[in-house]
Amino acid sequence: MVRSDGRGLDKIRKVKITRDYMQFAEGSVLIELGNTRVVCTASVEEFVPPFLKGSGTGWVTAEYGMLPRSCKTRIQRGKDSGRTYEIQRLVGRSLRAVTEMRKLGERTIWIDCDVIQADGGTRTASITGSFIALADALNKLKKTGLLDKVPLKDFVAATSVGILSGNLLLDLTYEEDSQADVDMNVVMTGKGEFIEIQGTAERKTFGKEQADKLLTLAKKGIEELVDIQKNFLKDLII
Numbered sequence: 457m458v459r460s461d462g463r464g465l466d467k468i469r470k471v472k473i474t475r476d477y478m479q480f481a482e483g484s485v486l487i488e489l490g491n492t493r494v495v496c497t498a499s500v501e502e503f504v505p506p507f508l509k510g511s512g513t514g515w516v517t518a519e520y521g522m523l524p525r526s527c528k529t530r531i532q533r534g535k536d537s538g539r540t541y542e543i544q545r546l547v548g549r550s551l552r553a554v555t556e557m558r559k560l561g562e563r564t565i566w567i568d569c570d571v572i573q574a575d576g577g578t579r580t581a582s583i584t585g586s587f588i589a590l591a592d593a594l595n596k597l598k599k600t601g602l603l604d605k606v607p608l609k610d611f612v613a614a615t616s617v618g619i620l621s622g623n624l625l626l627d628l629t630y631e632e633d634s635q636a637d638v639d640m641n642v643v644m645t646g647k648g649e650f651i652e653i654q655g656t657a658e659r660k661t662f663g664k665e666q667a668d669k670l671l672t673l674a675k676k677g678i679e680e681l682v683d684i685q686k687n688f689l690k691d692l693i694i
Contacts, residue, residue, distance in 0.1 A: 483593030487585030491575035498593035514560030518547035559607035611646030613681035642674035
């Protein structure tokens with residue numbers, strides 16, 4: 457099988473990350489994963505949701521959206537879908553899994569993921585890019601003396617895998633994802649522990665052996681993404 461962009465079946469797309477992409481956010485990146493582009497920003501607020509008030513514990517939460525012409529057809533503004541809410545909850549869960557909330561103190565980190573161009577993998581790109589934005593925001597809090605250390609336990613990144621025409625593919629484009637018999641989104645820490653596995657049989661069922669192979673392939677891709685994150689964040693101790 458020959459992929460449309462010429463990649464090997466077990467290769468991730470070309471990754472480009474532009475740090476400090478937005479002027480006013482405490483942390484921000486533009487992550488480009490092939491033709492998918494997402495702006496991820498981290499904003500700090502000195503309060504927490506009511507259910508955490510007085511607990512001494514912080515909070516990390518996320519919002520996700522797509523620009524009207526991020527896709528081939530226009531998306532109507534203000535029409536948040538179940539998919540939108542599901543993705544922003546996923547991003548929030550993924551980042552909270554590696555953040556030490558008590559060491560964050562009673563403050564909230566808002567993560568905003570704005571898709572400016574979509575070609576598959578927008579949720580996985582959002583998680584991978586948002587981690588860098590979050591780390592930068594927390595590092596700024598440390599530099600200003602508001603935190604003793606950057607309260608992160610580990611790195612986190614995500615990728616997609618799938619089965620198309622009997623072939624196992626890493627990091628699917630939109631065209632591949634829309635035709636895949638099986639697709640899966642995987643979120644994993646730098647230590648190789650899974651945070652979330654979302655797998656669906658779109659056209660054909662799949663067995664445990666195939667599932668294991670998909671997870672192994674996803675692990676390979678995520679390790680490469682974490683290495684990229686580490687290169688950008690080598691000044692931080694995590």
